Each structure stands twice: as C-alpha cells, then as structure tokens.
Amino acid sequence: MSLNCDRFLDDLHRLRSFGASGQGKGVVRPAYSAVDIAARRWLAGRMEEAGLTVHLDPIGNCFGLAGEKSLLIGSHSDSQPEGGWLDGALGVVAGLEIARAAKEAGGPPISVVNFQDEEGRFGILTGSDVWTGNVSLAEADQLTDTGGVVLSTARARMSGRAKDFLPYDMFTGFIEMHIEQGPGMDVSGDQVGVVSDIVGIRELRIVINGRQNHAGTTPMALRQDAFQALCDFNQRINQRFAEVATSTTVWTLGHAELSPNASSVVPGTVRFALQWRDGDPALLLALEEIMRAVAAEIAQERGVTVELGTVGGIEPAAMDPHLKAALRQAAEDQAPGKWRDLPSGALHDAANMARVMPTAMLFVPSIGGISHAFDEDTKEEDLVKGLEVLHQAALSL
Numbered sequence: 001m002s003l004n005c006d007r008f009l010d011d012l013h014r015l016r017s018f019g020a021s022g023q024g025k026g027v028v029r030p031a032y033s034a035v036d037i038a039a040r041r042w043l044a045g046r047m048e049e050a051g052l053t054v055h056l057d058p059i060g061n062c063f064g065l066a067g068e069k070s071l072l073i074g075s076h077s078d079s080q081p082e083g084g085w086l087d088g089a090l091g092v093v094a095g096l097e098i099a100r101a102a103k104e105a106g107g108p109p110i111s112v113v114n115f116q117d118e119e120g121r122f123g124i125l126t127g128s129d130v131w132t133g134n135v136s137l138a139e140a141d142q143l144t145d146t147g148g149v150v151l152s153t154a155r156a157r158m159s160g161r162a163k164d165f166l167p168y169d170m171f172t173g174f175i176e177m178h179i180e181q182g183p184g185m186d187v188s189g190d191q192v193g194v195v196s197d198i199v200g201i202r203e204l205r206i207v208i209n210g211r212q213n214h215a216g217t218t219p220m221a222l223r224q225d226a227f228q229a230l231c232d233f234n235q236r237i238n239q240r241f242a243e244v245a246t247s248t249t250v251w252t253l254g255h256a257e258l259s260p261n262a263s264s265v266v267p268g269t270v271r272f273a274l275q276w277r278d279g280d281p282a283l284l285l286a287l288e289e290i291m292r293a294v295a296a297e298i299a300q301e302r303g304v305t306v307e308l309g310t311v312g313g314i315e316p317a318a319m320d321p322h323l324k325a326a327l328r329q330a331a332e333d334q335a336p337g338k339w340r341d342l343p344s345g346a347l348h349d350a351a352n353m354a355r356v357m358p359t360a361m362l363f364v365p366s367i368g369g370i371s372h373a374f375d376e377d378t379k380e381e382d383l384v385k386g387l388e389v390l391h392q393a394a395l396s397l
C-alpha cells in the first residue's frame, strides 16, 4: 500500500484527543503526565500495529524500529502547558505514516521516534539532550519542573518498560517534520519550507531574595522588594541586550512566581526563568556575560540576593546538505514554486540529533504564525503536502 493521507489525518486527530483542551484545537499534555503517557502508549500501539518493534529508552524516548539500519523520522508528543495540536505531534504521526507505508510496500526500512519532554518541562529538549549526550542521565535526574517535581520521580512512571539507549549507528539519518511556528510562510504563501539551520539557546532559572514585609508599614526607602528588583532587572536586560542584539536575536522572561504573592505583602522572593536565542554562539555568550553583570548590579543597588541557576544551552545547528537536497528536490516536485529555504527560530530535537547523525527538517506553515498557544493551526492541505514531500524525500534516500 502507498501513503494513506486520510489515515495520517485520522491519527493526528486521535492524538489530539489525549489532553484536548476544549479551546480551539489546543492540547494540555505536559511531559510524563498521565495523559502524556496514555498518548505515548497509544502511539506505541500504532507502531506495533504497523509491524514496527517498539523500544522505550530510559528517559522515555519511544521508537518504532523497522528492524534494519534505517532512516529515522519523528518529533515529540508532549506539549507546552497550553499547547497546540500540531507542535511535535505532526512530526511523530508523519513519521508513523511513512514508516507504516514503507512496511506495507516492502521497504525501504524507515523507523519512527517520539522524543520525550521536547517542550522542556524539566530541561530544554530533555529526551534528545540525554540520548545525544548534551546532558547526562544523572544530571537530568536532578532537574526539577517549576512546581518542584524531580525528573527522576517523573520518569519512574514510564521506566517499567524501558530498555537501554539505542546506538546512533542503527540509523542513516534523522528527519523531523514540524509546523513553522512563525509567520514566514503564512506571509509568503509557501506550502513547504526546508530548514537551513536551527538557532542556539541559553536558559536559566533565577531567584531574587529580598525582605518580605508589611505593605502598609514598610517605608519605600527601607524596602527590599523582590518584585521591584525583577522589574529593574528586566528593564536593564531589555536595554542592554538590545545594544548588542541582531535583528534575529530574541529573549524571553516567560515564567515568574512571586512569593508570597499577596496584595498586602512586600514580595520577599521571586523565581523566574530567562532565555535568549541566536544563531551565533559568540553572541549567546556575550548576552550571558551581560546577564551576569546586570544581576550583580541589581543585587548591589537593591540590597537583594540574585541566585543564578545553571545556564543550560543548545548550540546552533546546520542541517545536513545531502538530506536537505532530497527535501528540496521533493519540495520542487510536489509544490513547484511554493517552497523556500528558511532558518528555524524554534528549538527542535533535530538540533541535538545534528551532532550525532545527518539531520534535516521540513516545515509547513502556521496560520497567523501562532504556536505555543491553543489556537495554533495549519490547513489540512498543507499538512498533507508536507507529508507527501517528506515521503518522496525519504524514499529517495
């Protein structure tokens, strides 16, 4: 049998039913949660039905193996705390359909992977970070989520079925299909994008400790207000990062928690996360040095302590020329004049995989450039077009 686009769309919609949010097509499927594990079990069952051999590794990456040295296709099925239905899910289900169609056709052998915690509940791209050695399993086990849950506890929920990490040389290369998650192709009207390279990232957690006190009786001049220190920190980061940033540098303070978070209490503690992304490792380092200098200034001027956590990171990654050429040829055949090369500002497991095997990525457009939000979406005809391009490329390899 050949590629079955209806079966691919059906599987994608069924995967959405695990953690469907009820708002738009959104999903809530954080890594290692009960619903994430249920979705992973269902996907593993689909791999088995397709005649693939299911292999779970210690961090929770799940493979459907074609049994011989094979091309690997996939992505991740965990979501952001408020996620869209396609981020990650698309690449896993596309990999499943192509591996299944290849099995039915009697070859070539194609395997599928569903990475764990790509969305960084604990790390940055935790499952592929550990498999590719960016972070050791022992280091990963110490990571906590923002609620204080330890990764070693979370992954124990899946570890009963886990076997060892797989050797990389089982695979000839890795291809990840994904939604663009930005406005580029939605604006240009292209249906398919071939990724040239993926940005690098640095990320850390920071705790500012001031002095918790009474909001009515503590004179302004005597306060050590952790939230005001954060505001000052943020303002200076915006100003000083902008002085060295290029047009593609981005930074985000996306998580913050005040303690005790009460209207009549001067905040004693604030915990937050800061990240920055760029394609130039030297600039990533320069921004880290600025961040450290700003933290020291704030501590000194406001009489607070600023505790910097470990700075985690992933290096910028260029995609493999040979795999890229196969995707470009397939894009030109399947979507003539309606495809382009483009860089990725989002992180992907492909950034880690590029260090251990030839790796490439294929994008389809995101309506309105929206992602990491419930209303993320892509036209079904674009999802199918991407699948067809990926299928042709995979067979040509």
Ligand code: HGY
Pocket (backbone or CB within 6 Å): 118, 119, 120, 124, 345, 346, 347, 348
């Ligand atoms: O944050 C990222 O770019 C990825 O979606 N985890």
Ligand code: MN
Pocket (backbone or CB within 6 Å): 076, 087, 088, 118, 178, 348
């Ligand atoms: Mn993703």
Ligand code: MN
Pocket (backbone or CB within 6 Å): 080, 087, 119, 372
């Ligand atoms: Mn994501």
